[in-house]
Amino acid sequence: MSATSNIREQLQALLQAPITDWEQFEAILQPVAFHAGDYLAEAGKVANAIFFIETGIVRVYTLHEGKEISMDFAFPGAFTTSYASFITRQPAAVNLQAITPVSGYAFHYADLHQLYASSPQAEKIGRLMAEYQYLHKYNRELSFLRFSAQERYAQLLQEHPEVVQHISIKQIASYLGIEPESLSRIRKNMSSAD
Numbered sequence: 232m233s234a235t236s237n238i239r240e241q242l243q244a245l246l247q248a249p250i251t252d253w254e255q256f257e258a259i260l261q262p263v264a265f266h267a268g269d270y271l272a273e274a275g276k277v278a279n280a281i282f283f284i285e286t287g288i289v290r291v292y293t294l295h296e297g298k299e300i301s302m303d304f305a306f307p308g309a310f311t312t313s314y315a316s317f318i319t320r321q322p323a324a325v326n327l328q329a330i331t332p333v334s335g336y337a338f339h340y341a342d343l344h345q346l347y348a349s350s351p352q353a354e355k356i357g358r359l360m361a362e363y364q365y366l367h368k369y370n371r372e373l374s375f376l377r378f379s380a381q382e383r384y385a386q387l388l389q390e391h392p393e394v395v396q397h398i399s400i401k402q403i404a405s406y407l408g409i410e411p412e413s414l415s416r417i418r419k420n421m422s423s424a425d
Contacts, residue, residue: 235260238283238336241308245359252350259342264334271311271327278316278323280337281360284309287333288397292405293325301406303371304330304398306391314364331397380409381417 235257243250250256263282265271271289272278282289282305289305291313302325305311316323317340347354374383384407387394394403404414 237285242356245363246356251352255346255350259338259346260336263337265329267329267331269329272313272323274324274326275322277320278313279340281310281312281317283336284311284333285335288330289333290328290330290402291325299405301402310360375408380407383407384417
């Protein structure tokens with residue numbers, strides 16, 4: 232099994248078909264590795280790559296009135312970037328920071344657009360990735376309207392149980408849109424209910 236087989240599987244799942252020109256994709260993939268605390272991309276700079284996370288966890292956050300607001304987490308098997316910046320070529324409003332050591336691959340903007348020009352299938356995958364990001368954002372916004380903070384936390388734990396070991400209470404609380412004290416109460420309630 233090749234080192235890039237996970238990313239191939241994810242792209243084929245997105246496409247719902249085999250990738251016929253995988254060699255072209257593989258040729259533009261660049262292996263990346265980051266230490267915990269390193270930035271994959273920074274606010275104020277144009278995002279020049281889409282990252283595929285092979286191992287580790289990445290936090291997407293912004294600053295508001297001097298406070299860090301966690302907007303998303305990227306777990307193994309996910310693609311992440313500041314999509315607004317990547318698409319518009321304007322400086323990003325968010326930071327992408329490795330919470331744990333991270334390894335994976337990067338698709339750089341210029342390489343990807345060159346591939347789009349030569350491969351209709353690659354262009355379709357690019358569109359599907361953008362649609363996936365939109366749906367991910369939509370579902371997250373909808374969850375704030377439909378579910379309580381405790382329900383959102385329970386769902387996060389169900390989908391990514393490693394969250395508790397690697398992400399601080401402060402960062403999780405910010406992601407859930409609550410204060411750390413509220414998350415502590417939620418955790419206490421959930422553990423007493425078990």
